Amino acid sequence: MKIDSGNTAWILTSAALVLLMTPGLAFFYGGMSRAKSVLNMMMMSFVSIATVGMVWIAYGWSMAFTSGGGLSSFVGGFSEWGLVGLETVATADDGTGIPQLAFVAFQATFAIITVALISGAVADRAKFGAWVVFTVVWATLVYFPIAHWVWWSDGEEGGKAGWIFELGALDFAGGTVVHINAGVAALALVLVLGKRRGWPKEPMRPHNLPFVLLGAGLLWFGWFGFNAGSAGAANEIAGIAFINTIGATCAAAFAWIVVEKLRDGSSTTLGLASGIVAGLVAITPACAFVTPLGSIAIGLVAGAVCAFAVSLKYKLGYDDALDVVGVHMVGGIVGALLIGVLATTAVNEGGADGLFAGGGVSLLGKQAIAVVATLAYSFVATYIIAKIIDLVMGFRVSEDDEAAGLDSTAHAETAYDFGTIRTGGGSGATLAAAAAPAPAGGDADKPEGAAKKVEA
Amino acid sequence: MKLITAVIKPFKLDEVKKALETFGVKGLTVSEASGYGRQKGHTEVYRGAEYQVDLVPKLRIEVLVDSADADDIIDVIVKAARTDKIGDGKVWAVPVDTVVRVRTGETGPEAL
Numbered sequence: 001m002k003i004d005s006g007n008t009a010w011i012l013t014s015a016a017l018v019l020l021m022t023p024g025l026a027f028f029y030g031g032m033s034r035a036k037s038v039l040n041m042m043m044m045s046f047v048s049i050a051t052v053g054m055v056w057i058a059y060g061w062s063m064a065f066t067s068g069g070g071l072s073s074f075v076g077g078f079s080e081w082g083l084v085g086l087e088t089v090a091t092a093d094d095g096t097g098i099p100q101l102a103f104v105a106f107q108a109t110f111a112i113i114t115v116a117l118i119s120g121a122v123a124d125r126a127k128f129g130a131w132v133v134f135t136v137v138w139a140t141l142v143y144f145p146i147a148h149w150v151w152w153s154d155g156e157e158g159g160k161a162g163w164i165f166e167l168g169a170l171d172f173a174g175g176t177v178v179h180i181n182a183g184v185a186a187l188a189l190v191l192v193l194g195k196r197r198g199w200p201k202e203p204m205r206p207h208n209l210p211f212v213l214l215g216a217g218l219l220w221f222g223w224f225g226f227n228a229g230s231a232g233a234a235n236e237i238a239g240i241a242f243i244n245t246i247g248a249t250c251a252a253a254f255a256w257i258v259v260e261k262l263r264d265g266s267s268t269t270l271g272l273a274s275g276i277v278a279g280l281v282a283i284t285p286a287c288a289f290v291t292p293l294g295s296i297a298i299g300l301v302a303g304a305v306c307a308f309a310v311s312l313k314y315k316l317g318y319d320d321a322l323d324v325v326g327v328h329m330v331g332g333i334v335g336a337l338l339i340g341v342l343a344t345t346a347v348n349e350g351g352a353d354g355l356f357a358g359g360g361v362s363l364l365g366k367q368a369i370a371v372v373a374t375l376a377y378s379f380v381a382t383y384i385i386a387k388i389i390d391l392v393m394g395f396r397v398s399e400d401d402e403a404a405g406l407d408s409t410a411h412a413e414t415a416y417d418f419g420t421i422r423t424g425g426g427s428g429a430t431l432a433a434a435a436a437p438a439p440a441g442g443d444a445d446k447p448e449g450a451a452k453k454v455e456a
Numbered sequence: 457m458k459l460i461t462a463v464i465k466p467f468k469l470d471e472v473k474k475a476l477e478t479f480g481v482k483g484l485t486v487s488e489a490s491g492y493g494r495q496k497g498h499t500e501v502y503r504g505a506e507y508q509v510d511l512v513p514k515l516r517i518e519v520l521v522d523s524a525d526a527d528d529i530i531d532v533i534v535k536a537a538r539t540d541k542i543g544d545g546k547v548w549a550v551p552v553d554t555v556v557r558v559r560t561g562e563t564g565p566e567a568l
Binding site for chain 1: 501505508
């Protein structure tokens with residue numbers, strides 16, 4: 001195995017950056033949810049790390065990034081299940097590559113965050129166990145195949161590749177695979193689960209906007225790994241992706257708060273944070289194919305369009321609680337289609353020329369096919385998966401649990417000590433074990449009984 | 457004896473407290489309260505969706521006083537809490553039959 005240490009260092013760093021995006025997302029979503037369900041909201045992101053991370057090692061990598069024989073255009077096989085035998089493999093053997101396992105780890109973090117992104121739509125009402133099952137089934141049947149369509153090729157001239165890859169549609173870091181995919185899956189899931197009790201009449205305000213800003217900041221930071229890391233090397237393409245990850249994001253954040261100022265009268269922190277994410281989403285597929293000025297154009301469009309798109313749910317009547325559809329699906333579509341307009345081989349020979357660079361509408365057409373295919377497959381597959389989980393185990397919590405909040409009912413915890421009646425520095429809560437009667441001398445059964453009470 | 461209750465704007469607490477101390481009031485109780493009167497609430501906007509926030513945060517001050525001082529103390533509170541803008545709050549007094557100081561068991565005006 002002959003590897004490039006500089007490239008390897010950058011990919012390892014990027015993998016860690018992208019993994020941090022999921023905790024960042026947990027704060028972004030957690031802050032927007034209500035105080036009674038913030039832990040559940042954050043838990044849905046964090047548990048995706050646990051489940052999807054294991055599944056990725058077990059068979060996800062293999063399904064997404066190996067040949068599937070006769071089905072190679074659509075899905076990979078199981079030849080590299082458990083990553084067996086990859087320890088000594090490099091992505092390229094001429095000394096420019098990185099260890100295969102470094103790339104596997106980098107891609108693992110993409111699968112994880114894509115699943116976590118969906119959770120924001122079903123805030124406050126999904127059964128936790130059903131969500132855990134969903135993360136595994138959805139990653140297996142939706143994410144791994146779509147990642148294979150877009151990113152896999154056997155690397156040989158005239159060799160095999162995923163069908164969207166072969167088509168020539170461009171998706172540098174995951175606009176279709178990650179954002180359109182998660183966004184439309186969120187829509188399907190919302191339609192299966194239904195609205196939160198009281199929506200849209202009851203106010204459901206974000207309970208902690210500083211958390212939302214913290215999360216947006218962490219997402220942006222991690223996104224440099226997501227986009228610039230997708231170059232697969234520490235090279236000039238990574239440089240382009242990096243600056244564009246700044247340009248589009250700044251523009252979208254600005255566009256969103258301008259729309260707010262003109263439409264609502266005030267620019268808000270939630271709007272700025274949302275604009276940051278919308279810009280990041282939109283530039284994701286395009287970051288290595290457009291000029292820095294092009295990235296600002298994409299950001300301005302994405303920020304303004306998404307600022308309006310998040311209001312659609314009130315008109316159409318679906319309760320996408322934290323606007324996964326309005327930001328990720330819509331932002332992803334904006335980015336994927338604008339590649340067809342703004343892409344230029346002047347910045348990246350591996351890309352293509354869009355409308356403005358004299359490439360005609362052919363690239364735009366390919367981009368549209370990739371978008372529609374992802375929308376259609378992900379929506380239908382997610383709807384079916386969610387329906388089956390709902391029929392088998394129930395996907396929605398009881399009305400009582402929803403009213404009480406999922407933190408206490410699903411996780412037996414509360415995020416904040418709201419107790420105002422304090423007893424000498426205590427919280428008003430009593431340790432269950434201490435509340436049990438003191439064990440009589442020599443009676444060994446009693447302490448055990450107290451311990452059981454805690455578990456109950 | 458009378459119990460004076462004042463609902464005031466939270467940022468006025470220090471001025472009211474100082475004024476009461478100057479007058480000679482020895483103790484008071486403050487709690488957080490929410491409510492609305494003519495001020496009503498305000499509107500907040502999250503991602504373009506408007507929310508009417510009806511309840512406005514206020515502070516409730518309670519002071520037990522001798523009946524003879526009640527009117528003066530009400531005056532002191534009203535002067536200190538006033539901003540001349542809507543939402544300044546209200547002050548009222550009710551008669552109190554019994555007061556006991558927990559530590560000593562003193563009752564009546566002695567316990568104030």
